[in-house]
Amino acid sequence: GQQLNQSPQSMFIQEGEDVSMNCTSSSIFNTWLWYKQDPGEGPVLLIALYKAGELTSNGRLTAQFGITRKDSFLNISASIPSDVGIYFCAGQWFQAGTALIFGKGTTLSVSS
Amino acid sequence: DVKVTQSSRYLVKRTGEKVFLECVQDMDHENMFWYRQDPGLGLRLIYFSYDVKMKEKGDIPEGYSVSREKKERFSLILESASTNQTSMYLCASRGGGLMNTEAFFGQGTRLTVV
Numbered sequence A: 001g002q003q004l005n006q007s008p009q010s011m012f013i014q015e016g017e018d019v020s021m022n023c024t025s026s027s028i029f030n031t032w033l034w035y036k037q038d039p040g041e042g043p044v045l046l047i048a049l050y051k052a053g054e055l056t057s058n059g060r061l062t063a064q065f066g067i068t069r070k071d072s073f074l075n076i077s078a079s080i081p082s083d084v085g086i087y088f089c090a091g092q093w094f095q096a097g098t099a100l101i102f103g104k105g106t107t108l109s110v111s112s
Numbered sequence B: 001d002v003k004v005t006q007s008s009r010y011l012v013k014r015t016g017e018k019v020f021l022e023c024v025q026d027m028d029h030e031n032m033f034w035y036r037q038d039p040g041l042g043l044r045l046i047y048f049s050y051d052v053k054m055k056e057k058g059d060i061p062e063g064y065s066v067s068r069e070k071k072e073r074f075s076l077i078l079e080s081a082s083t084n085q086t087s088m089y090l091c092a093s094r095g096g097g098l099m100n101t102e103a104f105f106g107q108g109t110r111l112t113v114v
Helices: none
Strands: A005-007 A010-014 A017-022 A030-039 A042-047 A055-056 A061-065 A072-075 A085-092 A106-111 B005-006 B010-013 B018-027 B030-040 B044-051 B064-070 B073-078 B087-094 B111-112
Touching: A005 A010, A010 A017, A017 A085, A030 A061, A030 A072, A042 A061, A042 A072, A061 B064, A072 A085, A085 B005, B005 B087, B010 B018, B018 B030, B018 B087, B018 B111, B030 B073, B044 B073, B073 B087
Parallel strands: A010 A106, B010 B111
Antiparallel strands: A005 A017, A017 A072, A030 A042, A030 A085, A055 A061, A061 A072, A085 A106, B005 B018, B018 B073, B030 B044, B030 B087, B064 B073, B087 B111
């Protein structure tokens, strides 16, 4: 099945550092979504992007929808311990009968 | 807030058992999905449904079936559970229309087949 290429696979950082992760696809998408999953829980939506070039922030998180519509990135500034978790990108070509396609996730560890 | 509820957080079943995982959403969403999550493999789509009684195979449908008799409920069925179906199962729902593209997830069901 089709999947997105998400990198890095894992990150180990110090509290206060900035973090950047990205996703690329061979297909163009109408929507890019970023989710965070805490251990033992379901993913929770962080940011949704709908337009090529769009840059959206949610607190310390900033995400961009690539101009080519085939990529997206997520930045986290000034990381804190509760940022620990798995971050997933997801893309969608919106039409009836289609489903989200997910990256394999970036596991973030933050040491204080 | 959208609420997607999965019937169990943890399940332990024996090989060969028929297993039902239930998912209910309260936002009148047209689309519902079942994913499984395994370390290093991300979320893989098993089945999805875009309307009552409608279903589409995802990437890994083998060994599974689904049922959507009512709009709010989407069931995943393991016809004869096997140990390689031990996994975290996630249900999601999404509204229809061009402006409702975000999917909302349940809390997950961790299934162990012994």
